[in-house]
């Protein structure tokens with residue numbers, strides 16, 4: 185009898201999604217209050233600030249360009265320190281979560297799915313996340329922990345190392361093509377592009393929005409069913425000898 189070989193096609197199972205990892209801004213957290221705070225800090229009406237912010241995104245620029253319009257030479261890190269000193273530290277809480285977050289996470293945990301959170305966050309908001317999702321998220325991993333931030337693909341490589349599963353067994357859910365979907369896909373993760381927040385809404389018709397993600401969703405409530413359907417399709421492919 186031939187020795188067992190892991191690379192024998194008979195033993196090569198298709199990679200099903202075993203872990204779902206969420207981005208934070210505009211995926212779990214509605215950032216409206218945060219950006220409204222910046223508009224107030226600049227002394228600009230919210231509507232005006234949002235319009236200029238959106239114009240920067242639509243031109244493919246960093247949103248910080250919007251600050252330049254109102255205050256040339258704006259130093260985000262310095263101004264954040266000043267806001268913190270003025271009693272307005274960067275934070276979010278339960279009331280800033282999108283309304284579908286809690287129910288989706290409960291449904292997914294009850295279905296036995298492994299959940300994590302990975303995003304660019306400050307040490308302070310990393311701690312907030314760990315408190316908010318204690319008992320639900322198997323892992324909260326942020327740029328502050330890793331010393332590497334999205335969109336550096338290394339961020340996702342370190343996430344894969346941390347989870348100790350194959351990249352294609354992870355579904356990363358995020359709202360930005362440039363920060364989430366493209367770098368995660370480049371490392372081999374499956375991706376879900378969620379259509380909410382300024383980035384995903386402005387980029388909804390971008391060719392990459394159709395081409396890059398494994399799936400596109402309008403809200404988190406779709407995730408459990410979409411993952412189950414994806415895994416069933418992979419299992420069916422394996423049963424018939426094909427691997428999707």
Ligand SMILES: [Mg+2]
Pocket residue numbers: 207208209210211358359360
């Ligand atoms: Mg985001």
